[in-house]
Amino acid sequence: MTTAFPSATSSCAGPWSRRSFLQVGSLALGGATLPSILAAQGASGGSRDTSVIMLYQHGGASQLETYDLKPDAPSAYRSVFEPISTNVPGLDICELFPRQAKLADKFSLVRSLHHDVGIHSDGGIVVLTGKRPTKLDPTSQSKSEHPCFGSLTSYLRGMDERAIPPYVAIPRKPYMVRPTYLGQHHAPFETGDPSQANYTPPQIRLAAGRGPKFLEDRRGLLQRLDRLRREMDATGAMQATDKFRGLAFQMLTNPSVARAFEIDKEQASLRDRYGRNLWGQGCLLARRLAEAGAGVINIYFNTPKTGPEFTNWDDHILNAGRPGHFAKYMRVRLPYMDQAVAALIEDIHARGLDQRILVVAVGEFGRTPRLSENSSGVGRNHWPQAYTALVAGGGLRMGQVVGATNGRAEYPAERPYTPQDLLATIYRHLGIDHRRTVADFTGRPTALLDRGEPISELL
Numbered sequence: 001m002t003t004a005f006p007s008a009t010s011s012c013a014g015p016w017s018r019r020s021f022l023q024v025g026s027l028a029l030g031g032a033t034l035p036s037i038l039a040a041q042g043a044s045g046g047s048r049d050t051s052v053i054m055l056y057q058h059g060g061a062s063q064l065e066t067y068d069l070k071p072d073a074p075s076a077y078r079s080v081f082e083p084i085s086t087n088v089p090g091l092d093i094c095e096l097f098p099r100q101a102k103l104a105d106k107f108s109l110v111r112s113l114h115h116d117v118g119i120h121s122d123g124g125i126v127v128l129t130g131k132r133p134t135k136l137d138p139t140s141q142s143k144s145e146h147p148c149f150g151s152l153t154s155y156l157r158g159m160d161e162r163a164i165p166p167y168v169a170i171p172r173k174p175y176m177v178r179p180t181y182l183g184q185h186h187a188p189f190e191t192g193d194p195s196q197a198n199y200t201p202p203q204i205r206l207a208a209g210r211g212p213k214f215l216e217d218r219r220g221l222l223q224r225l226d227r228l229r230r231e232m233d234a235t236g237a238m239q240a241t242d243k244f245r246g247l248a249f250q251m252l253t254n255p256s257v258a259r260a261f262e263i264d265k266e267q268a269s270l271r272d273r274y275g276r277n278l279w280g281q282g283c284l285l286a287r288r289l290a291e292a293g294a295g296v297i298n299i300y301f302n303t304p305k306t307g308p309e310f311t312n313w314d315d316h317i318l319n320a321g322r323p324g325h326f327a328k329y330m331r332v333r334l335p336y337m338d339q340a341v342a343a344l345i346e347d348i349h350a351r352g353l354d355q356r357i358l359v360v361a362v363g364e365f366g367r368t369p370r371l372s373e374n375s376s377g378v379g380r381n382h383w384p385q386a387y388t389a390l391v392a393g394g395g396l397r398m399g400q401v402v403g404a405t406n407g408r409a410e411y412p413a414e415r416p417y418t419p420q421d422l423l424a425t426i427y428r429h430l431g432i433d434h435r436r437t438v439a440d441f442t443g444r445p446t447a448l449l450d451r452g453e454p455i456s457e458l459l
Contacts, residue, residue, distance in 0.1 A: 049356060049431075050295075050356050050357070050358070050394070050429055050430055050431060051289075051290035051293075051294060051295055051296070051297065051356060051357050051358070051430075052153075052295070052296050052297070052357075052358045052359075052360065052394075052426055052429060052430060053283070053286045053287070053290055053297045053299065053344070053357060053358070053359050053360070054296070054297070054298045054299065054359075054360045054361075054362070055279075055283070055299050055301040055340075055341070055359070055360070055361040055362075056124075056127075056128070056174060056298055056299065056300055056301050056362070056363065057301045057313045057361065057362065057363035058120075058124070058174070058300060058301065058302045058312055058313060058314075058363065058364070059120070059302070059312040059313030059314030059315070059363065059364075060120070060123070060313050060314060060363040060364050060365040060366060060367060060382060060383075060387070061313045061363045061366070061367075061387070061388075062313075062315055062330075062366060062367035062380050063111070063366040063367065063386060063387045063388045063405070063409055064077075064078070064079040064080075064366075064367065064369065064380070064409050065079050065080060065081055065094060065315075065327075065330055065334070065367075066093070066094050066097070066334070066388065067093050067094070067109050067111065067388040067390065068109075068111050068386075068388050068405060068409050069081065069082075069083045069092065069093075069094060070369075070405075070407065070408060070409050071083050072407070073369075073407055073408050073409070074408075076370055076371055077369045077370055077371070077408045077409070079094070080325075080326075080327040080330075080371075081094050081095050081096060081327070081330075082095045083095065084097070084098065084101050085101065086100070086101040086102070086104030087101065087102055087103065087104050087105055088104040088105050088399045088400070090401075091104050091109070091399070091400075091401055093109075094334065096330075096331065096334035096335055096338060097334065097337075097338045098338065099338045099339060099341075099342035099343075100338055100341055100342050100345075102342070103342060103345055103346065104399060105398060105399040106345050106346075106349060106354070106392055106393075106398050106399070107345060107359075107390055107391065107392035107398055107399075108390075108391050108392070108396065108397065108398050108399065108400045108401070108402060108457075108458060109388055109389070109390055109391075109400075109401050109402065110388060110389045110390075110391065110402045110403055110417055110422065110455060110458075111386075111388045111401055111402065111403050111404055111405055111412075112386070112402065112403025112404060112405060112412035112413075112414060112415050112416045112417050113362070113386070113387050113388065113389055113403075113412075113417055113418065113419065113422065114384065114385050114386050114387070114411070114412050114416055114417075114418065115127075115132075115365070115384045115418055115419055116384060116385075117132065117133070117136065117365075117384055118365060118382040118383065118384050119136055119137065119138055119140055119142075119382070120140045120176075120314070120364060120382075121137060121140040121141060121142045121143075121175070121176040122136050122137060122140075122142055122176075123364030123365045123382075123384055124174055124176045124177070124364040125142070125144045125176050125177065126364070126419050127362060127363075127364050127419045127422075128144075128148040128149060128150075128174060128176075128177050128298075129144050129146045129147065129148045129149070129177060130149070130419060130420045130423045130424075130448065130449040130450065130452060131144070131145065131146045131449075131450060132450075133145065142176065143176060143177075143178055144176060144177045144178055144180065145180060146180060146181075146446070147177070147178070147179045147180050147181070147182045147186065148174075148177040148179075149296065149423055149426060149427065149448075150167040150169075150188055150295075150296035150298055151167060151177075151178075151179040151180075151182050151186040151187065151188070152182070152186075152432070152438070152448060153166060153167060153295045153296045153430055153432065154166040154167040154179075154182075154186040154188075154295065154296070155179075155182045155183075155186050155438065156432055156438075157295050157430070157431075157432075163257055164257060164260060164289065164292045164293040164294050165188075165189035165294060166294060166295045166296070167186065167187075167188045167189065167294070167295060167296045167298075168188055168189045168190075168191060168286075168289055168294050168296070168297045168298070169188035169189065169190050169191065169297075169298050169300065170191045170194065170282040170285060170286060170297060170298070170299045170300065171190070171191055171192050171193040171194070171278065171282065171300060172190045172192075172300055173187065173188045173190055173298070173300070174298065174300060180440075180441075181438075181439070181440045181441045181446075182438070188296075188298065191261070191285065193278055193281075193282075194261075194263055194278075194281040194282055194284070194285040195276060195277050195278045195280070195281040195282070198264070199261075199263065199264070199281075200258070200261060200262070201261055256292070257292075260288050260289055260291075260292035261285065261288070261289075263281060263284050263285050263288060266284065266288075270284070270343075270347070271284065273339075273343045273346075274339070274340055274343040274344070274347075275304070275336060275339045275340055275343070277304040277305050277336060277340075278303070278304050278305065279299070279301060279304040279336050279337065279340040280304070280336070280339060280340045280343065282299045282301075282340075283299065283340045283341070283343065283344040284343075284344075284347075286299055286344070287344060287347055287348060287351075287353075287357070290353070290356070290357045291351070291353060291357075295430060296430075301337075301361070303333070304333065304336035304337075304340075305336075308322070309329070309332050310329070310332065310333065311329045311333070313333075313363055315329070315330065315367060315379050315380050316372065316379040316380065316381045316382075317372055317373075317374060317376050317377045317378065317379040318376050318377065318379075319379065323376045323377045324377045324378075325377055325378045325379075326377070326378060326379040326380065327378075337361075341359075341361060341390070344359060344392075345359065345392045345393070348392075348393055349393075353393070354392075354393040354394075354395070355393070355394070355395040356393075357393050357394065358391065358392070358393050358394025358396070358426065358429045359390075359391065359392040359393050359394075360389060360390070360391050360422070360426065361389065361390040361391075362387075362389040362390070362422065363387065364384075365382055365383060365384035365387055366383045366384070366385075366386055366387025366388070366409075367380030367381065367382070367383050367387075368380045368381040368382070368383045369383065369386075369408045369409045369410045370408075385410065385411050386405045386409055386410060386411050386412055389422055391425075391458065394429045395429070396425075396429075396458040396459065397457065397458050397459065400457065402415060402417070402455060402457045402458065403415035403416065403417060415457070417455055418451070418452060419452075420449045420450070420451050420452025421452045421453060421454070421455050422452075422455065423449060423452060424449060424452040424453050424454045424455075425454040425455045425458060425459075427448065427449075428454045428459075432448070434448055434449050434452065434453075434454070435447070435448070435449075436448055
């Protein structure tokens, strides 16, 4: 059975199935409806004037091939690349990062991060939620028991009057985290790949129309969705307040929401400077969304492009089933990161946003200091005992190295810090008290972090 409702792409009426109608109602917001994604307003807290862009290096980037090279270590340990000097005396980074080297005064490196979970999914849970899983899953398919910092930011800060989603994932959310007891409406808004030609997120096309007839059709669509939900939920638990319905309508119809996603409006030269690939255009889109009011933008920094020459950061032997030396793939991958990170930092400073926007590049762990080698190739395995994070902006102290590892990059030797400390620093920038609690499924107060304090050298 079908019922005629207004089309989602024109002002003309057309037949829609009940299932399609419900799917449009969810607008691909991680399964959340527009009214429900706004329903956290009553629990708001923190400042809405700041944003965090996280470049989540899925797979675990090698500290030795990026920001902690150890050129004086034995050959079985030291980086396969050479260090280069930066514009900060004594701060050396990988030779494949020449653009970042020119602006090291605008970022800091935390070289002493560490934890004890060497599994991709569970290590990611530690880094993104600040909670250690109670049951570790070696199959890397485990899911978080607690919400990540993006979902918590959505819950605590909510959506402001600009109707920009408070938590965005580019191109998709990390698979191991979920909003859990906060509710599905605090899952991230997934954008898809912004490097695709004529990119516009499907759900944002609803906001791109013009004219009063278009707006009335959209208002009618929301009214029908409300009636349908009331019929499906006799208790009224799914009904939204007038305020939330109004904000949902604003997001659907406010052209400024769609414009925030329109990276094709940027000058071609700027898009080229970021790089015409997922990482580059993802960073550009993240800057636009942060500028428009999004609180957390998590870029799933997996691979910049697809193809046999591209692998993610999991640089063990036979990564993705491909034999050979891992340096071969890193030589392809690292220049893409260098370009995207440098362009993002430069752009934020050029626009005077370096106080408002904090950039963090980090993975779930580092790589084994000792190289592994067999007949299939050379690589590095999982190593949570020591790794590095890059931080830039956020009004923090830049141009420094925080902490240090020992001579082989095996363990922190000075100022050891944990993912919880990094998250406490992020929460501080977002105006959220990292010591506060939220209610879990049973109503029990649950701390945002079990431990951790902001990294003092950055403050």
